[in-house]
Amino acid sequence: MAPPVNDPPVSVREKGGRIVVVFNVANVRPNSVQADVRASSEEEPAGSVHVTFNSVSPNRSFEKHLVLPHSIEGKVVHDVQSKSLTLQLVKADAAVEWGQSWLKAKGKAKRKSEVEKSPGAGQDVQPPAKEPVQDPKASSRDEPESHASAKEEPEPMEQSAEKAEAKKAKETKEAKEAERAAAQEAEAKEAERAAALEAEAKEAEQVEEAEEAEEAEEAEAKAVQPEKNELMPESSDVPNSKAGVKARARRGKKSKAKEKPEEINAEEGKAETIKQPEKEEGRKAGTKQPAKASETSSKARKAKDADTSDLQQVFGEALEWMKPQKSGLLKDYPLVPPSDPEIQRLLRDAHAQCSKDLKKATVFFRLAGRKGYLPAYLLLAEQAQIRQDDPLLIDSMCALLTAPDVQKQLPKGLLSNSAMQLAALLRDPKNKREAEAHSVDIERIAKDWPILNVLKLSDSGQPKTRHSKEETKTKPEQSDFQRIKAAMAVKETPTPAQNAKRGAWKDDGASWRFVAQVPELTTLSKSKLDISKSDMRLTGPDGCVLRVETPSSLDIDQVEATWFRKSQQLEVSGPKSSLVEQLD
Structure with a gap:
């Protein structure tokens, strides 16, 4: 069964040459809107617009037939919004005012007739087949009433339009007042809710302050x-x-x-x-x-004022070793027992393994320290101190002093004593490897405890990188190799007089070329080649190796020299000067 067709509420606004028709229906489906412009007829001389559409939530169908008082131009433009459907009509004559009386008077009458007959047909408004059949006995009694109603039927159109406008204005006024009252109620509810939230917040603050005071x-x-x-x-x-x-x-x-x-x-x-x-x-x-x-x-006060009786209540007799010590790091600083059951279990296991296997005990102590109980590192350091295990003691001290928020959990005096003991251990030459391994941790600790900066002043405790060790090893090896090679290559020191006879300049036409074998020259790093207008000299680490006179036509500014290491050969070449060529 098809859903019933509803008549939507309509309002009209006139803006210059445009007529805006608004259907006040919420959640209109955009794809369902159809606005058909129908041509003029005998009953509708200016034409009409038939509008159909559907809405979602609730699902309803709407239909409206608008009989136009004047003709329009072009197509009808529609726009779908969240709470309304808008149609825009363009006047054929912008100077003519339409008003609002045409919308309800003729539109409603046409709407009722269109529901009963097919659109576009030119039939009468009320077909004769549907005329009411009166009872003959009651006809005589109803005649005066029919005459009275016939007299009352002709009512002017303008008066009905004014009544409709007054009714519409009254409805809009009532709707505005209802919206205003709803807005005021919503504001009052929000104010009450805000006041309740503020009261709850104040109560929570008072409870927190009372707890902090306790x-x-x-x-x-x-x-x-x-x-x-x-x-x-x-x-x-x-x-x-x-x-x-x-x-x-x-x-x-x-x-x-x-x-x-x-x-x-x-x-x-x-x-x-x-x-x-x-x-x-x-x-x-x-x-x-x-x-x-x-x-x-x-926390600091609790750390200082903790009693061994509290430790015994938490851990029992198994942790007698956590009582205040007469000497060592924990002197005058009794520890606060942890409240976490898992950390308590780790400390019990560590204590049980201290006498059997120190490595397992170390693992348990470190796990407790990583879970946030920093005094576990102190207990591990004390066990390492008892067994004189310096590497383990240094490792536990570094882990303690580099832990985050360590100064908030432990007394400053205890941390200062730990830093002093760590500095004393690292200055010992036998702990040199440990100092190098923990160089990064030492730099971090030195920012808070400057006593560790003493290690940088002493060469024994200063950590060195691998790169520096390799350099110290490779430098003497290279120098020894060069010394041996030089001793093997230079067996007899040549004299400058012998070298002066070796090699000669050759004329290649436009340039000069000099080639000589110099086995005495092992490297060019300490040699020197001087070329002047009078002669050319090659000086090595042991003195002058080669000396030759230069040709007068050689351009010494453009001379190039090449040394061949494998053949131990020196080659010098250069062009002739252009001034000498012109003179020739």
């Missing part, structure tokens, strides 16, 4: 905790005398590395009992400390 409070409490633990005595451990208090204070100033694990655990329990009432008092007072402690400072 973290800062915990970090500062941990920083103050050792001092309170060391200075707060108990009645069971310390007597009430002043001497006991002073002794406890002196012992508290010592480093944690020299304390026993039992004392540390006992003091930690006391600190927790002291810390709880302090937190309750702070909450009652309602005071909040500003969250100004950065992540770097909190």
Whole structure:
């Protein structure tokens, strides 16, 4: 069954010599638009335009027959937009004004008739076959009404056009007011949404600030905790005398590395009992400390204040070797245990392999360091220091000091001690190969720790490239070869008197040519050939080798000399001067 045909809403605008007809239908299919211009007839003296098109979403069919009040020129141009279809008509007479009454009055009447009959036929508007058949009994009763309606039917066209225009203006006004109200509602909704988003953002910021404040409070409490633990005595451990208090204070100033694990655990329990009432008092007072402690400072404090009890809780008794050391790199710098379970597993495996296979332990330590736990390099360096393995110690130090963000994770004093120990190892002559292998890392480390620049001042610790070694080897070999060759070639030093008789100038007509064998000359790098108007001299490293008088007609400015190394032959040629030829 074919879809029903709809009558589209139409509006018209007159612009000079053009008439613009707008169909207010959204999503018009461009390929479905057909605008046929029909010729004039008895009922349509100026012609008409029949328009059909379809729309997408929703899928509908539209049809409109426009009876023109005046004739037009050319074809009808149509343009499809997102919410409308536009037809452009060109007036045959641009001075005539069409108005808007022709569109609804005649167009609608013609539209209803065209639906019932075929287009182009010249039949009546209402065919006689479809006239209503009245009941004879009711004819007498309906006669006065029919007369009244007949009187009311003749209505002027202008009045109907004015009513249509007023109705259309009212509809457009209502549509504009509806659009304005919808826009105001949309703006109000957007404002409410923006206010809700701002409120959520403020709440999130307040939550973040509260969390940062709590973290800062915990970090500062941990920083103050050792001092309170060391200075707060108990009645069971310390007597009430002043001497006991002073002794406890002196012992508290010592480093944690020299304390026993039992004392540390006992003091930690006391600190927790002291810390709880302090937190309750702070909450009652309602005071909040500003969250100004950065992540770097909190990490540094945690690195300094970490206790062996925390290490035992994380790793158990298997990592007793991570306790504070009495000597070495980790003196006064206890390490912070990692929180990643995978790194914890790597450190356990490394500790288990330290006594069995140091190579496997080295692999585990390096994996932990590459995953972000930089203290693993320090643990590896300590194992290398215990076994006096300098190459492994240098490698671990270089890996630690060249790691990114190492100064944010470890204390500066610990890194400074590591750089000093690395410089001392590299200055040792037996570690010369290691210094050459890590030359690139040493240059990077020297930018942050200038103590490594001392290696550049000493020849023993300065790394050399392969190119410099090859040059030092090839230079003495070349000089020895030249010295041996010169000794074999020159057995007797010739005198200038003997060489003066060798060779002679030959006249080739327009030029002079001189050829001589000089076996005493081994190389041209240290020889010299001088040509003047009086004579020609060849001087070698041992003195004058050849001396011959030059012809008077030789042009010495254009002389060319050639040396043949295989035959040890010298050839000199040059043209005769043009002035002598003219005189001859």
